[in-house]
Amino acid sequence: MKLMIVDDSAIIRSRIARILANPRLDFIRTIGMARNGMEAITLFMQQTPDLVTMDITMPEMNGVECTEKMIAFHPDCNILVISALSDKATALKALKKGARGFLYKPFTDEELVAAFLELTSS
Amino acid sequence: MNESQSIFSKYRKIILAVIIFVVCDLMVIGINFYGTFKAQEAAVSINLSGRQRMLSQRMTKVLLLIRRSVDTNDEPSVLRNLKELDLTVNLFNTTLRGFRDGAMVTGGDGNPVFLVQVETPKSHQLVADAYKIWDPYFNLLQPLLGNNRHFSAEQLESVVTYAQNNNLEVLRLMNDLTTDLEFVANGRADFLRMVLLAGFIIALINFSYTVFISIRQLMATDRELAQARGETIEILSTVHEGLFLLDKEKRLGSQFSESLPRLLHREIEPGMNFLPILKDMISAETYESAVDYIELLLGDRVKEALVTSLNPLTNVSVSLSDSIGNTQNRYLSFFFNRVLIDDKISHVLVTVQDVTDKIELMQQAEQAKNQAKTEVDTLLRLAGNDFGSLQQFVFNVGQSLGQINEKLSEPIDDPRSRQHTLNYIMRLVHGIKGEAAVLGIDAIEGYAHSCEQEMVAMREGNTELSGEHMVRIAVLLEGFYSRYSSLNNIVSNLSAAMGGQEKIAAAAQADRPAEVALPFVEHITHLAQRIASDRGKQVEVNCQVAKFAILPANITKELESISIQLVRNALTHGIESPEERATLNKPQTGALCLFCEYLGNNLYDFTVRDDGRGIVPDRLRDQLVKSGRMTVQEAATMDNLEVTRMIFQPGFSTASDSADINAGHGVGLDAVLEKVKGMNGRLSVKSRPDLFTEFHIQFSVPQ
């Protein structure tokens, strides 16, 4: 499965990428990273990933808008919103736009692995 | 398959009972049928044996009449009685034969009927005895038969005498035969009655059994249902939690726990719409989120396990007003779970708990925890992190705070611009919070979080943003700075401590600043950004050079000057302009990464990588020809590896604009190669057209 990481923090991007080295997730391949919504959409159109981890607060275009555009383009895409957001309302908005799940920052390695497994279960 | 099996096992006893019932019935009917047939036969036999009695007497009577008529010479009477005798004898003879052998005989009504052979030994004996008398009798009768008037008087006298002598004996035998036949017939009728009675009794038993089993099963099912209902009611009336089901229209199910009305401080009716109940208790924003959340769970798009953390109704403060209008503030938690029927979401099960006591305890614990929080805690936590990330974090926070302060220092006179400023600051604070959370730096994360919340309140608040708000933000920023500086101190100390642990040559260490990596990162980042902006390019620099802290100063110095050259090259030759990147569908901002890794055996690898246009041999050939260093033919005869090696030749440059100060001076990779050789290191390069270029420097550091 193709994964794209969307987050404006380099630390978090590399953290997610590192956790993906877990052997239980060896069916997932990171095909791209984006630092803002605009970049994410461009990359998404080119690669049509199956999985996306999506930050909410980003410059250019926020995660809610970005989720909406991705789902419109590729409705079967599994989007996992990962955010430190304190207001649940915004995260719920992203889910209403079609994201499949939500994970709070900070997360443990195990939490992210479990979330990926849940997300990719049928 | 399974279902039919289970149905069979469930009703096995009943099915068996029905089979027994049918078999019994068939048997009884069969026996009855046979019995009736036998009874008909017996009736014929009894009837005819009775006739034999009568015939024996008539024979005697007719013989006496013939003798008297002969004596009186009444010839017509003789002839009439002879005819009578003939008929009587024939009938008696054939009937007796029928009893012995079985034969067609003339019945009581004159029609032919089949007479069966007698069955019992006694009857056989009686028939045999009868023949002992009848055979001589029949011989004596012969002269008189066939309406023959020419018999002699002696012949008549002898047969009359025989008849008179044996008349009573024949009568007795025939009488006994009748009695025996009647006895047999009665016995058979008794048997038939017995069979019928037995069949009836079996059928009755079978029927009773079937009924018993059915009733027992029905009663068992009823009992189970009653028990289940009893349990549900018991559960619903004893649990402390409020329990109820919500359907797709958000209406309450017919059953809910007795505690629910008490928890919600109001009357609850089945079928009520849950949303208005909820709306009365909580704030408008929480309500809106709750509706979104319930709808998401009732839909099938989201994964239940991956959204529970967003439940807006956990530990939610509610205001509950009772019937006399007293309002009370409590904390409630509502938990929602999907109920699936045939893999389809049919309902949501809602569990309500009053968590007021728990929340109060938690608040007390939180206070205690905050009081106990010391710098040592933070230090321990920091030690668990990758040091490079930590340094990067400290650097990032410093930069973000600087950006916030710079933004704050711009004079603003209208609320709308203040709004923009606030949004900008919030984004930076949010970034800090996210990174702090990842690294587990609670002090920064918690502070960022409270700042964020306060700024959300400012943004969402009713009053326009004023200068007073800006003062408050400056105060918040000051708080941030004081936390940042204590973190910075800790990281510096940690950096010194780590250097000590690694037991690096003391002399080299002694006069080095502890945190050499940080100035390096800052320097390279700044350089890259400056070159990028000079050339109208965009770049993000990612330095992971924590290992610099344990490398000797002479080596880091060399690596720094190598880095400077490679970064210049990357930004001049590698990373494209945003426009060009856009046409290649790459992110407009290029990525420049510097890593330093320990490979083991005192061997290190230092990498500088950019995601630019890569090294393309054909472009290098063009460049070599254009600069006049080679002819077209010479360039064409070199293979790709040889061409690539040319980039390390002194004076080689592929910069299109040779007037640029950052590159194109012909001093570049050859100098890098010299420095690597000076470190006894190895230089290698990896590249893919339009994707990346990677320079690797491997070197060893003796212990």
Next chain:
Amino acid sequence: MKSINEKDIHSFVDAVSGFFAQFAEEKVEIRAAYLVEGAIKPSTFELTSYITLSGDYSGRVYFSAPRALIAHLLLMMQEPNRNDDRLLDAVGEIANTISGNARKHFGETMEISVPSTEVTETGWLDTVVSPRSYVILVKWKQYRASVVVDIQRA
């Protein structure tokens, strides 16, 4: 450890506002609030006055304004003489008001000096205030001025 809050800061800014409010309808408005940090410096105008605090808190509070602002103020006070001495007097008067408000705000335990006044060149404040002092840029009519709060808890 610096721990003054926005109420403390407002007590100084409000003193300035109150002073101007005696003479004109126009209010003093806050345009920016930031910290002295790195390349971000306070704004120094031509005339500066300050008071020095000691006690639970110690440090200085500065008020800096261009000549034109103070001259306009003197005009409104119907003061015909507008030489530097008069202008400095007026700036000192503003610092005095700040001092009065501070005494009210922090209580009598604080020692507050008499105001000092200076004719200042651009960048003067840069050389005297400590890092992470608060800078409040204000506006009155078309004029700009600044209040700099450089106070630490003792």
